[in-house]
Amino acid sequence: MGTLLKRHRWIAPYALLAPGILWLLVFYVYPAFQMFVASFWSGSLEKGFTFSLANYTNYTEAIDQFAPQYLRSIVYAGAATVLTFLIAYPLAYTIAFKGGRYKNVLLFLVVAPFFTSFLLRTISWKIILGDTGILLGPIKELGLLPEDFRLLATPIAVISGITYNFLPFMTLPVYVAVEKVDFRLVEAARDLYAGPWRPGGGIAGALVAGGLAAVLGIVFAWPWPILAAGAALIGGAVGWFLVSESFIRVTFPLSLPGVFAGSLLTFIPAIGDYVNAEFLGNPDTRMIGNVIQNKFLTQNDYPVASALSFTLMAAILVLITVYARILGTEELTTTGRV
Amino acid sequence: MSDNGTTRGLPAISRRQLLAGGTMAGFAAFLSACGTGGTATQAPSASESAAPATASAEPSATASAEAAATPSAEVNWANWTYYIDVDANDQTKHPTLDKFTAKYGTKVNYQEVIEDNQSFFGTIKPALEAGQDTGWDVVTLTDWMASKLVRLGWVEEFNLANMPNFTANIKDVYKGLAWDPEMKHHAPWQSGMTGIGYDPTVTGELTSLSAFFTPDPRWKGKTEYLTEMRDTIGLAMLYLGLDPTNPTRADADKAVAALQKAKKEGIVRDLKGNSYAEDLKAGDAVLAMAWSGDMVQALVDKPTLKFAVGSEGGMLWTDNSMIPKGAAHKGTAELLIDFFYQPEIAAEVEAYVNYICPVKGADEAMKALDPEIAKNPLIFPPDDILARLRVFGPLSEEDEAYFNEQFAKVLGVG
Numbered sequence: 001m002g003t004l005l006k007r008h009r010w011i012a013p014y015a016l017l018a019p020g021i022l023w024l025l026v027f028y029v030y031p032a033f034q035m036f037v038a039s040f041w042s043g044s045l046e047k048g049f050t051f052s053l054a055n056y057t058n059y060t061e062a063i064d065q066f067a068p069q070y071l072r073s074i075v076y077a078g079a080a081t082v083l084t085f086l087i088a089y090p091l092a093y094t095i096a097f098k099g100g101r102y103k104n105v106l107l108f109l110v111v112a113p114f115f116t117s118f119l120l121r122t123i124s125w126k127i128i129l130g131d132t133g134i135l136l137g138p139i140k141e142l143g144l145l146p147e148d149f150r151l152l153a154t155p156i157a158v159i160s161g162i163t164y165n166f167l168p169f170m171t172l173p174v175y176v177a178v179e180k181v182d183f184r185l186v187e188a189a190r191d192l193y194a195g196p197w198r199p200g201g202g203i204a205g206a207l208v209a210g211g212l213a214a215v216l217g218i219v220f221a222w223p224w225p226i227l228a229a230g231a232a233l234i235g236g237a238v239g240w241f242l243v244s245e246s247f248i249r250v251t252f253p254l255s256l257p258g259v260f261a262g263s264l265l266t267f268i269p270a271i272g273d274y275v276n277a278e279f280l281g282n283p284d285t286r287m288i289g290n291v292i293q294n295k296f297l298t299q300n301d302y303p304v305a306s307a308l309s310f311t312l313m314a315a316i317l318v319l320i321t322v323y324a325r326i327l328g329t330e331e332l333t334t335t336g337r338v
Numbered sequence: 339m340s341d342n343g344t345t346r347g348l349p350a351i352s353r354r355q356l357l358a359g360g361t362m363a364g365f366a367a368f369l370s371a372c373g374t375g376g377t378a379t380q381a382p383s384a385s386e387s388a389a390p391a392t393a394s395a396e397p398s399a400t401a402s403a404e405a406a407a408t409p410s411a412e413v414n415w416a417n418w419t420y421y422i423d424v425d426a427n428d429q430t431k432h433p434t435l436d437k438f439t440a441k442y443g444t445k446v447n448y449q450e451v452i453e454d455n456q457s458f459f460g461t462i463k464p465a466l467e468a469g470q471d472t473g474w475d476v477v478t479l480t481d482w483m484a485s486k487l488v489r490l491g492w493v494e495e496f497n498l499a500n501m502p503n504f505t506a507n508i509k510d511v512y513k514g515l516a517w518d519p520e521m522k523h524h525a526p527w528q529s530g531m532t533g534i535g536y537d538p539t540v541t542g543e544l545t546s547l548s549a550f551f552t553p554d555p556r557w558k559g560k561t562e563y564l565t566e567m568r569d570t571i572g573l574a575m576l577y578l579g580l581d582p583t584n585p586t587r588a589d590a591d592k593a594v595a596a597l598q599k600a601k602k603e604g605i606v607r608d609l610k611g612n613s614y615a616e617d618l619k620a621g622d623a624v625l626a627m628a629w630s631g632d633m634v635q636a637l638v639d640k641p642t643l644k645f646a647v648g649s650e651g652g653m654l655w656t657d658n659s660m661i662p663k664g665a666a667h668k669g670t671a672e673l674l675i676d677f678f679y680q681p682e683i684a685a686e687v688e689a690y691v692n693y694i695c696p697v698k699g700a701d702e703a704m705k706a707l708d709p710e711i712a713k714n715p716l717i718f719p720p721d722d723i724l725a726r727l728r729v730f731g732p733l734s735e736e737d738e739a740y741f742n743e744q745f746a747k748v749l750g751v752g
Contacts, residue, residue: 045460046486046735069751131560131622148559152622153608282608283601283750291751298567299742300456 039306049302058307066291066308070315073287076155076277077270079219080162081170082212084266085259087163088170090242092258093251096179110171118165122279125161126152129280153282156220161276166269170262177258181251189246205243210236260327268316288312409442410667413674415476416458418657419450421528423690434686438677444670455483462662466492471664475671478527482568484658485517485732493523494661500672501525503679507698511724512656516583517732524658525675526696531719531727532569532653534646535618535628535636547577547648549625551596553603561605562614562626563597567745568730570597570609572653573627576728582653583731587740594744601748609749618643630716631693637716645716647723654727656696692717 039058041049063070095106113121128135129151139145151157194201213235217228274289288308295305425431435446452458458479462472479487487493498505504525512526536544541556550561550573563570572582574593582589600606607623615636617623633645661671678684681699688695689708694717695701704712711717719727733741746752 044735044739045456046490065752126616126622127620130620133620148555150559150607150622283606283748286750290749291746294746294749294751297456299739299746301739 035306035309038302039310041303041306043303045300045302055303058303059311062304062307062311066288069286069288069291070312072285073271073289073312074315074319075219076159076162076285076287077267077273079159079216080166080270081263081267082216083159083163084167084170085174085263086209086212086216088167088174088262089259092171092175092178096175096181097183107172107175110168110175114168119275119279121165122161122275125157125164125280129157129160152280153285155281155285157280158277158285158287159220161280162270162273165273165276166266169265169269173261173265174255174258177255177261178251181254185250185254186246189250194245194249201243201245201248202240204248205239206236207239209239209243256327260324263323264320268320271316272312408669409444409673410670411443412445412447413475413667413670414447414449414473415478415671415674416449416451416474417476417478417527418452421450421478421657421691422448423687434678434683437683438674441677442670442673444674446674452478455480459483459486466490466663469664471666472662474662475665475667476659476674477662478657478659480657481515481655481729482732482738484524484660485515486735487660487662488517488523489732492663494663494665494668495522496525496661496672496675497669498522500669501676501679504676507679507681507684509696509698509724511654511727512696515729524660525679526656527659527678528691529654529656529694529696531630531645531647531694531716531723532564532573532627532655533630534648534652535614535626535633536644536646537618537621537624537640537642538644539642540621540624544625544644545646545649547573547650550574550627551577551600551605553600553605557625558603558605559607560622560624561600562607562617562623563609563748564614564627564629565609565611565749567742568655569627569629569653570748571741571745572728572730573648576648576651576653579650582728585731585733585737585741587737590741590744594748597748630719634692634714634716647719647726649726651726651728652723654694654724654729656729688717694719 037051038049040051040053040055042052042055042058043049091110095103095110099106127133130136131150131152132140136145136149136151140147140149151160189195210232214228214232217231218225220227271287272289274287274293277285277287277290278293292305292308292312295301295308299305422432423434425433432448435448438444438446458477462474462477465472484493496504508521508526513521515521518524534544534547534549536549536557538544540560541549541554549557550563571585571590571593574596575582575585575589578592578596580589580592597606607617610617610626612629612632614623614626614628615632618626618628619636619640628645630645633643637643637645659675661668661675665671678687679697681697681703684695684697684700685703685707688700688704689711692711701712701718704718715723743752
């Protein structure tokens, strides 16, 4: 083997790639192809399906009829991605720079929820968010919320569930990127008047954090603009105090590859997720994943279900491409700019 | 995703398993639809270890069914999980099946392979289509799937001479269904009621289905419907004074309109599978369309809950034993189905399963076995309640697709 590889060096990369390629062929390419074919079927489970290109109408039907659910999926997944970013970044930053000897313990704690099943974690949120559960129960006891106020079966619960479930997917890549940042660069920046006393960082931090908080406030607290305004103010204040010039100019740009990877790892599975919407939402919060599930398993409408899946894949590709263009992946995958 | 009462009997499987199971089963159906032909994969050829082997029980009570058929060496039965009695000391043993073996010398290869109707149908369809033996002699499927098999001509006709207990003891409410008026193709195994599950401490006493459509502050936003199309549409039809035993597309439209209106008015919190029972227990729901079998269990945990069949009526769904076309041991299958129509045997099954028994006299037999269960109206409903129950009528494939599509709107996925 050794000599064979030495004589034919070109084999090595292929040999290394083979298991991965084989895996993808069998478990991704073939099913995807099968599903693509199915999206041009017509017929029924009982009478059998027939293939015809004329059945591209499956796609138009899918898009026409289910535009609200597509849109909802994008909004929910987007909101959850922003939220995971807001929660994960400070978390990853703190672990990387202030974690000290507890780094590994803290990282373990981030991943620890993964030791329980995705479903169990989601269902346990039902207990936390229940109408008289541990969160709302005491608040209602104090009379601060009306009796019929609820979090379960609302978009808030769904987005919170997605955020919680995908948090580690954002935290870990961001951590890896932040951890790699050479702290001497930060010190150099401070020496060069990019220290905490320069207002630029504070202003930028206030604007960005306040803006994000405002968007989330609008998504979450739609009927109460005052809450959205409050969120923006708090976000802005936090940004002002926490963000320094050197962070804006050095640390954050250097950690962007992690943010990019993290947001993709969060957004892509979140947009197709149906478990959170199923367990924590209600008919008004169903996402495209729920539609696909119902089409596949209840209605046995495999053609339209396949078309829906492919449309979703296409939509994700477009969104990701736009996102990558805006953030400029080329620079991100290299060393980044200072 | 789940069929009517996917968690049949006790102990119920967890929702996690339920969801995983449902998803996988559905996926299997998809794959089998993609594949070309193929054979029934789960058919038990001669799995020696699977069937209960001991034959120690005393001879069963009635010996009237002296066989016109010669019992075969084995018979294969596909059923749902937790749907037959088990030995308290050995979960793999089913005492009633052992009694059958003792009586006829037939080994019953009893397999709990049915996860949901549709995916099981996917496994036997290729063989039936090709006119071959599916490997099963008895399959137990829900009304709508049973009627579909009958419609397709894929069910053997019973030789009723082999089935004296069945003809004598089947309860009247089960007779005269449009899809099998003479009961020559299906024999009910277990049933469940769909009615009103509620917490009277919050809602007060409820007797009418109109509660599901009335925006009363006591249950507004705390009302749940079922994700099972035939139950929710069926109850809506009963509320509207329509006849669910003979459903039409116009009825579906009216029912969906009523359901959508109730959703718009904020009455409905969500549509649920079995998990409405958890919500009733937690107080997140105080009114729900509910299955009797689940409520038997929920009442153990929260005794203040109540189950009622609405004055307008309730739905009755049934899983039915049938002999698939081309079954190798048809005569023995008839003996087996008939065996469970002896009241004592039926009561023994019921003591474990806790759904509704279709066998006359099983309640009397149950008094000796467990008087508590015999008194439970959810397991042995009195005649006046039984008379109010309706079975959802058969739908052609096109109509079924239409109903599901309309109902998807109620589910928020249409």
